[in-house]
Amino acid sequence: MIFVPTDLEAGEKFSPSSADQKHLLKVLRLHQGDRVDGSDGRRRLLCEVVAATKSKIELRVVAVEPLQDARRLSLAIAKIDTNRFEAAISAAAQMAVREVYAVGCERATPGPLAMDRLNRVAREAAKQVGCPFFPEFQQLLGVPELAERIRGRLAFLMDPYATETLLE
Numbered sequence: 001m002i003f004v005p006t007d008l009e010a011g012e013k014f015s016p017s018s019a020d021q022k023h024l025l026k027v028l029r030l031h032q033g034d035r036v037d038g039s040d041g042r043r044r045l046l047c048e049v050v051a052a053t054k055s056k057i058e059l060r061v062v063a064v065e066p067l068q069d070a071r072r073l074s075l076a077i078a079k080i081d082t083n084r085f086e087a088a089i090s091a092a093a094q095m096a097v098r099e100v101y102a103v104g105c106e107r108a109t110p111g112p113l114a115m116d117r118l119n120r121v122a123r124e125a126a127k128q129v130g131c132p133f134f135p136e137f138q139q140l141l142g143v144p145e146l147a148e149r150i151r152g153r154l155a156f157l158m159d160p161y162a163t164e165t166l167l168e
Helices: 018-027 082-094 115-129 143-149
Strands: 035-039 043-052 057-066 074-078 099-103 136-141
Touching (some): 035 057, 074 082, 082 115, 115 136
Parallel strands (some): 099 136
Antiparallel strands (some): 043 057
C-alpha cells in the first residue's frame, strides 16, 4: 500500500513519492499492468502501473472507494520535546489513532506544531503497519478546550505524578 495525493480521481495519472517509487520498483518489482493499493487517508484507491523504467514509475487510478473508518481512539498529549513528540505520533499512527490533540500546558514546548512534518511521520508509521488511515492533528489546545471536546466520551488521564493507579 502507498499513500497518494488527496485530490486524485479515477482515470488520473500520477507519480508516487520517490521513496514509494523505489519500493514499488526495487522491492515489489512492479511492471506495466500490475496493480497496487493506495490510500489518501480517507479513501482506498486501486492503482495500475502505466509506465515503469528502472528509476521511475507512473500509476493510473483505476477505482476509488471510501474507507469505512471505525477507529474510535483519540490521543491528547502535551507538546513535549520534538523527538519524543514525534515518537508518540508514530506510535499513535501505528495503533490507528483517529485524532491527536496537542495540549498546551505549563511544561509544554512553546510554538506551533510542524504540521507537515507530523503528517509525514504519521504517514510513514501507518504505512509500516499497513494501516490506510493516519491521525488528524488538532493544533495546540488548552486544557479547558480539550475538556469541552471530549465531554461525554470515555477518557483516561495518565499522570506521571499520580499516587494511585486506575485500578485503585
